[in-house]
Amino acid sequence: MEITLKPARGNKTATSKLQKRFDRLCSQVESAEKRNRNLDSQLDELVRRHDELMREVDQGIKPELEKLGNRLVDFLTRKTLSRRQRQELADWIGDVGMRLETSDRDAAWALHERFHAAMDAVYGGLEDVDEASDALEDGIDDLFGDNDADYDDDAYDEDDEEWPGPEDAFDEGFAGAGWQQRDGFSASESSSKLTDPGWVRSLFRKAAQALHPDREIDDQKRAGREQRMQQLLAARKQGDLLTMLKLYAEAVGSDEVQIGEKDMEDACDMLRFRLSELKMTHDELVCRTPTHLFLYREVYSPSKKKREQNLRRLQRTLQEDADQFRGVAEKLRNLKVLKEYLEKRRHPLPGDADLDDLLRFLGV
Template sequence: MPTKQITTDKRDKQKPTSRFQRLWAEAETLARDNAELEKGLDAVVSRINEDIFTAERQLGETIRLFVYRQLEFAHKKSLAKWQRNELNDWINENLSELLAMGLLDEPLQEQLAILRAAEMDIDLDPDSERSAVEQLDDYFGSEAGEPGDEEQGNRSDDLFGEDEDLDDTFEDDEDELAELLRKLHAEFEGAQESMDTPTPPKKKPISDKVFRRLFQQTAAALHPDKETDQSRREEKHALMSELLTARKEHDLITILKLHEQYVNADSDLNSDDEQALEEVLVEYLNQQRERIDEIVSQSPLHQMAFSQFYHKTPATVTRRIDAHLEKIGAKQDALLTVLASVKTLKSFKEILTARYDTQIMRNDWF
C-alpha cells in the first residue's frame, strides 16, 4: 500500500519528511517484500515438489536399475584392481544419490551386503533366516571385541583399585580448582563488560494519550456508519474489527498502519511522542529484517528453493527450474543409453576405462 505523509496542512503543503516517516516507509517496504518473499518461496517449494522431485524420482529409478547392473559386473573375477576400484567409486556415488532421494531400499542393500561379503571373503549362510545385511552386521559385531576383554578389565580394576581411587581424589581437587578459577574469570569478565559497555538509554513508553489519539483518529475515518455504499460499508466494518482487535492487544504497529492508510487528519504529536514512536518503528524494522531469515530457514526445502530457484520475477524462476529439469533429463538419457549399450563385461570395461581416463584428465588439469 502506498505510504502517505502523516503531517499535511489543510492547503496540502507537505512538510519536510521526518525521520519517523522515513522509518515507516522503510519498514512498510520491507514488510511488503517479506510478504512477497514468503508467498513466492512457498510457490517455488510447491513447484519443486511437483516438478523437480517427480523428475528426480524418475532419475532415481534409472540410477537404481543401473546400480543393479553394476553389481552384476562387480562379481566378475576378471576385473583388474583399478577397474574394481573405479567401479566401487562409481557405485558409491550412485548410492549417495539414491540415499538422498530415499530410494536405497532393502533389496538393494541386501545385494550390496552380498557383494561386500564376497569382497572380504566372509561366508554368508544362504539358508539363514537372517538377511545378508544382518549377517554382515553380526560378523562385524563379533569382531569388535575379543572374549575375555571385559574380564581382563575387571581384573585390572581389582589390581589397581587403590591407585585409581587416589588418582580420583587428585582429579576431584583439580576439578574444583578449575571450576573456582572459571567462576572468578567469569565474574571478572562480567565486571569489565559492565564497565566498558555504556548503559543504553531508557526507552520512553508510548503514552496512553498518544495511543488513544491514534486510535480515535483512525476509528473516525473507518466508521462504517458514514458509508452509504454497501460494499464499502462491509469493507470498513472489517477494518474497524481489525482496529478494535489491535486496541485490545495494544498492537501499535497495526494501528499505525491503518492510521497511515486511511487518516487524513494532521498529527499533533509532540517530540517525546514522536521519539517513542520512532523507537517502536526501529524495533519493528529489526523484526522485519529478522523475518527474512525466518522465512528462508523454515525448512531445508525452503533454503534450497531460495538458494537455487527463487527470484522476484516469475519468468526467472521458471527459467531456472526448466534449466534444472533439463540437467536431470540429460543425465537420465545418458544412463538409459549406457544401460541399453552395456550387455557384456567387455562393453562395461570399455565404459570403465573411459570413466577412468576422464578422472585422470580432470586430476591432471586441476
C-alpha cells in the same frame, strides 16, 4: 492516513528533517513488509514447482535407478573394497534411494532391505564392528526412513550449530550480508523485547478501548472489532508502530495523527527496530528449508519473467543430470570400473563443482 509532527516553535529546519526521516523510515518499513509477503508466497510456489519437476524427472529414469541401485548393492560385499570405498558406495546407494523414493517408495524400500542384508553379510559375523559402520547404517536409515514418522523436536538443539544465511539476503534496500541463527533468537521473539515508550503504551490503551468488542452490540460489527483487536495485539507484540497508529486513527475516526518531537524521535527508533525485525524475517523465510535456500539462490527473482527463465534453466540441469544415470549400471562391469566411479564421486572435476553444489542442495 498521515502521521505528522505537531507544530512547534524554534528550529523549523530540524523539525522538517525529523519529519522527512520519519516518512523515509515509514516508506522503508512498508516496502520491506511488502517484499516479505511477496517472497513468502513466491518462494513457496517455487518449492511446489521444483518438487513437481523432481518427480517428473525421477519418474522418467525410474528403471535406470532401480537397476543402478541393485547393481551397487551387489558390490557391497566385495572383500577387496576398502572401508573408505565401501562408505562412498553406501553413500551412492543412499543417493539413488532418495531419488527412487520420489517416484516409487516400494522400490526404494526394497533397495533399503537389500542394502541392510548386504551390510549384515559384511559386518554381521564380526564381534568388533567399527563405529563408522554403525554410523553409516544409521545414515542410510535416515535417507530411506519413513517420511510420515513423527519428528522428535527434542532430538535437535538449536544451539548445537549455526546455519549460514544467503550472501545477498538484503538486496534492494536491505543492507548487510551473512546471517546466522542466533541461539534460538527469532524475529517474533525479539520484538517482545522492545520496550515501547509511554506514549505508545497510551496510544495502545486508547485504541484498545475504542476497538473493544464489548462496545458493539451488532454481531457483524462485533466480529470486525474482534479482528481489528487481534491486529492491534499482534502489532504491539511485533513492535509494528505503523499498524498501531493506523488502527488508532481508525478507532478515533481521524485521517491524521500528530505526535510531538520527542515522540517522533522515539517512533523513528521503533521503525528502525522494525526494519531489523523484517530483515530477520526475510532470512527466516529464505532459510526455512535447504530447498528454500537453494531456490532463493539459484532461481528466485522479484521478476516473474526472470523466475520463469531460471526455472527453465533448472529443468534443463535436472534433466541433464538424470540422463547421466542412463547406462551407468551396464558400465559397472567389474570392481575396477566401480572404483573409478567412486573416486570420481569423491573428487569431482573442477568443472563439475557448480553442478555438484546444486545436486547436494537437491538431496541428490
